[in-house]
Amino acid sequence: MDLAILGGTIVTMGSRGIxxxxxxxxxxxxxxxxxxxDEIKRKYPRYERIDAGGKIVIxxxxxxxxxxxxxxxxxxxxxxxxxxxLENWVWPFERHMTGYDIYVGALLTAVESIMGxxxxxxxxxxxxxxxxxxxxxxxxxxxxxxxxxxxxWRKDHDRKALEELARKWHGKVNGTIRVSVDPxxxxxxxxxxxxxxxxxxxxxxxxxxxxxxxxxxxxxxxETEDEARKTEGSxxxxxxxxxxxxxxxxxxxxxxxxxxHCVHLTRRDMETLKMRKVKVAHNPISNLKLxxxxxxxxxxxxxxxxxxxxxxxxxxxxxxxxxxVMKFTALLHKGVNKNPTLLxxxxxxxxxxxxxxxxxxxxxxIGSIEAGKKADLAIxxxxxxxxxxxxxxxxxxxxxxxxxxxxxxxxxxxxIMEDREIKTVRVEEVMERAEKAREKLLxxxxxx
Amino acid sequence: MDLAILGGTIVTMGSRGIxxxxxxxxxxxxxxxxxxxDEIKRKYPRYERIDAGGKIVIxxxxxxxxxxxxxxxxxxxxxxxxxxxLENWVWPFERHMTGYDIYVGALLTAVESIMGxxxxxxxxxxxxxxxxxxxxxxxxxxxxxxxxxxxxWRKDHDRKALEELARKWHGKVNGTIRVSVDPxxxxxxxxxxxxxxxxxxxxxxxxxxxxxxxxxxxxxxxETEDEARKTEGSxxxxxxxxxxxxxxxxxxxxxxxxxxHCVHLTRRDMETLKMRKVKVAHNPISNLKLxxxxxxxxxxxxxxxxxxxxxxxxxxxxxxxxxxVMKFTALLHKGVNKNPTLLxxxxxxxxxxxxxxxxxxxxxxIGSIEAGKKADLAIxxxxxxxxxxxxxxxxxxxxxxxxxxxxxxxxxxxxIMEDREIKTVRVEEVMERAEKAREKLLxxxxxx
Numbered sequence: 001m002d003l004a005i006l007g008g009t010i011v012t013m014g015s016r017g018i019x020x021x022x023x024x025x026x027x028x029x030x031x032x033x034x035x036x037x038d039e040i041k042r043k044y045p046r047y048e049r050i051d052a053g054g055k056i057v058i059x060x061x062x063x064x065x066x067x068x069x070x071x072x073x074x075x076x077x078x079x080x081x082x083x084x085x086l087e088n089w090v091w092p093f094e095r096h097m098t099g100y101d102i103y104v105g106a107l108l109t110a111v112e113s114i115m116g117x118x119x120x121x122x123x124x125x126x127x128x129x130x131x132x133x134x135x136x137x138x139x140x141x142x143x144x145x146x147x148x149x150x151x152x153w154r155k156d157h158d159r160k161a162l163e164e165l166a167r168k169w170h171g172k173v174n175g176t177i178r179v180s181v182d183p184x185x186x187x188x189x190x191x192x193x194x195x196x197x198x199x200x201x202x203x204x205x206x207x208x209x210x211x212x213x214x215x216x217x218x219x220x221x222x223e224t225e226d227e228a229r230k231t232e233g234s235x236x237x238x239x240x241x242x243x244x245x246x247x248x249x250x251x252x253x254x255x256x257x258x259x260x261h262c263v264h265l266t267r268r269d270m271e272t273l274k275m276r277k278v279k280v281a282h283n284p285i286s287n288l289k290l291x292x293x294x295x296x297x298x299x300x301x302x303x304x305x306x307x308x309x310x311x312x313x314x315x316x317x318x319x320x321x322x323x324x325v326m327k328f329t330a331l332l333h334k335g336v337n338k339n340p341t342l343l344x345x346x347x348x349x350x351x352x353x354x355x356x357x358x359x360x361x362x363x364x365x366i367g368s369i370e371a372g373k374k375a376d377l378a379i380x381x382x383x384x385x386x387x388x389x390x391x392x393x394x395x396x397x398x399x400x401x402x403x404x405x406x407x408x409x410x411x412x413x414x415x416i417m418e419d420r421e422i423k424t425v426r427v428e429e430v431m432e433r434a435e436k437a438r439e440k441l442l443x444x445x446x447x448x
Numbered sequence: 449m450d451l452a453i454l455g456g457t458i459v460t461m462g463s464r465g466i467x468x469x470x471x472x473x474x475x476x477x478x479x480x481x482x483x484x485x486d487e488i489k490r491k492y493p494r495y496e497r498i499d500a501g502g503k504i505v506i507x508x509x510x511x512x513x514x515x516x517x518x519x520x521x522x523x524x525x526x527x528x529x530x531x532x533x534l535e536n537w538v539w540p541f542e543r544h545m546t547g548y549d550i551y552v553g554a555l556l557t558a559v560e561s562i563m564g565x566x567x568x569x570x571x572x573x574x575x576x577x578x579x580x581x582x583x584x585x586x587x588x589x590x591x592x593x594x595x596x597x598x599x600x601w602r603k604d605h606d607r608k609a610l611e612e613l614a615r616k617w618h619g620k621v622n623g624t625i626r627v628s629v630d631p632x633x634x635x636x637x638x639x640x641x642x643x644x645x646x647x648x649x650x651x652x653x654x655x656x657x658x659x660x661x662x663x664x665x666x667x668x669x670x671e672t673e674d675e676a677r678k679t680e681g682s683x684x685x686x687x688x689x690x691x692x693x694x695x696x697x698x699x700x701x702x703x704x705x706x707x708x709h710c711v712h713l714t715r716r717d718m719e720t721l722k723m724r725k726v727k728v729a730h731n732p733i734s735n736l737k738l739x740x741x742x743x744x745x746x747x748x749x750x751x752x753x754x755x756x757x758x759x760x761x762x763x764x765x766x767x768x769x770x771x772x773v774m775k776f777t778a779l780l781h782k783g784v785n786k787n788p789t790l791l792x793x794x795x796x797x798x799x800x801x802x803x804x805x806x807x808x809x810x811x812x813x814i815g816s817i818e819a820g821k822k823a824d825l826a827i828x829x830x831x832x833x834x835x836x837x838x839x840x841x842x843x844x845x846x847x848x849x850x851x852x853x854x855x856x857x858x859x860x861x862x863x864i865m866e867d868r869e870i871k872t873v874r875v876e877e878v879m880e881r882a883e884k885a886r887e888k889l890l891x892x893x894x895x896x
Binding site for chain 2: 071072074075076078079080081082085108111112115116225285287288289290291292293294317318319320321324327328330331332334335336337338339340341342344345383385386388389390391392395396399400402403404427430431434435438
């Protein structure tokens, strides 16, 4: 569709900065022009118009760490000690999840994400052939990277799943779906398998991807304090310098790795992450809820490491709300470091947009509003008491906006939500399907 | 109005716990019955009905620390060092605020508060005769305690303002407005004046209040690390054991003191707060944003100190959203103490409801849904993707609800918001007035 979005304040997150009474022109899936409304009106008189007068247009937010399927567990268990939470609640539940449950859970998360202005989600879960997260994202129209999570105990299964995932989905759905190889974590993937997954990734990239559209890695790293010890215990390895050094010694770290969490880091670790160009996905809400600790984000940024933001799963958050993640990010590091100048609003907004895109190696296409990029946009209404008065759009976006202020969302040039109505799926039906899936799942769980 | 709210899940926060398919009956300003819908329908056949089928009814939230007028500064300045923020931004702005600006700012905050399910706000600002926060709350229909903030440099002015405030407003507007005496902080109120304010408070209580409807204190206490040093510097006093001990030695601490912040406390301080029955208003978002630190809330709760929750001002938060404050509270203390069982959801909900009421010495009338209490209620819609599925109402209320999920708000038996429409004032007009006030204020500021 050819569209001219006119009259809004465009927060480009690109070289044009903020354009007041600005406009964005979209042809098919691509932004072809960004400028002032009056110029754009003259240049493109016959384009279908979206009136964004008085509204704020931002690049769609990028959620760099999610397990989309897990919405079925939202609020299922909170406030437990970590081990009890996992062993008595999360894992038994997940063991009963079918491909269909994964698909339905991901549908629900995709809808929630879009309703909160998120247009790209990097998700790690189990890939199954019959039903999966990729199908759900494609159905709703959400851009995403769909991973298959790998464990030492199912190498054969993983190999087939990765091959299938890459072949069927990488670069598909008009380029909105990409895939990733997701070693779960150092303590669940043995060193040999970790290296093997590198070889598999190279192989898959050769067969199904290209340098501008790579198959990346997505993993958990340095989430909890005892990760090194757990890894030593799991695989009989020993190492002196912590988990990052160990991963580096395996030769698996690189610019294509999205490492979720990175809470427990030494200065040496940060240098290694920088040297290897590893991208960090920071999940402040999940890290607080699971009591993992507080990631040294200011130091990571000082070390020039790219830090993106993620919600983590709907059962460790319990929202897919990137505005909330941005507010937590901006505030948490000020507070614990006793420095109110840390993580200023604009920097945090970059982390959720252009730096998120960089983390996913997708920044030539998404993360900012610039001619030539894909049209992934969120339009917000600021004419509300809680966003009034207005001094700075960026301040409001970080400190005052709620997910519900997002009115319209465009992904890859397609209007997916308009005036808060999702256009691609019936939201009530998604909710009904999720509820039925949950009920059946609980029946299976309790009849074991 | 006589009302029967039927079919919802009633989260009473009182002795009845959670009542599914429950009902609340309101006569005039008071809850006269709470029970199961079917019984209530039979007992009260002719009451006007509100269908809350599938919805969640909670006691209106209580914001225990706010400066309502300051919404005119929302997003005016963020991310600065504290001193620069105050001296170059906030204070110069505030010096140009008129009574009318205070009134209009408070109108805006009152509307925002109600739209987020808050029904009682404890606010500290300057009381002026012509226009003030009390007028604004009364106009919108918000319950509140209106303070007048006192400083050593304006004792005469304070005395008159307090007298006027108490005489005109305490217990007025059908009992929804109370007033408080608000010594600003230990470093701005000299020791003699602090004691004098105690005497004034006794005097005002005798003239205008009663033991069931007291005029309380509202002050800032132990917000920043250097508060003892600042106080010593301000008044040439010296003290060994920190700011709480100093205040205790003045004989001004008591069960009627709401002490906002209490970030920097020793174990001895907590014992003193407990012994004196001081109530703490915890403001996690403001404490993080201004980099004051993290209040030892788990230890305060262990010491049996009543801890309520507050947003603090719209310029140190920048929202009046108590749901956000609850999520921050539940997560922050888990994370920094590395213990995921701290501040479980139900405890946090108590802090924002019944414990808030206790902090304001108002719990015989508000803070829970029980027969005999005033009807302050919020009705929420959970049929939304981000609140789906539902295992636990309380978990969702803390970890997943957004302010925008509140549909209907009743204060003192009056429907103030219905289906998100404010009934008492025209919201657009409030916003226009705020915008005009802000423009004029900026003109005055820049023409100085």
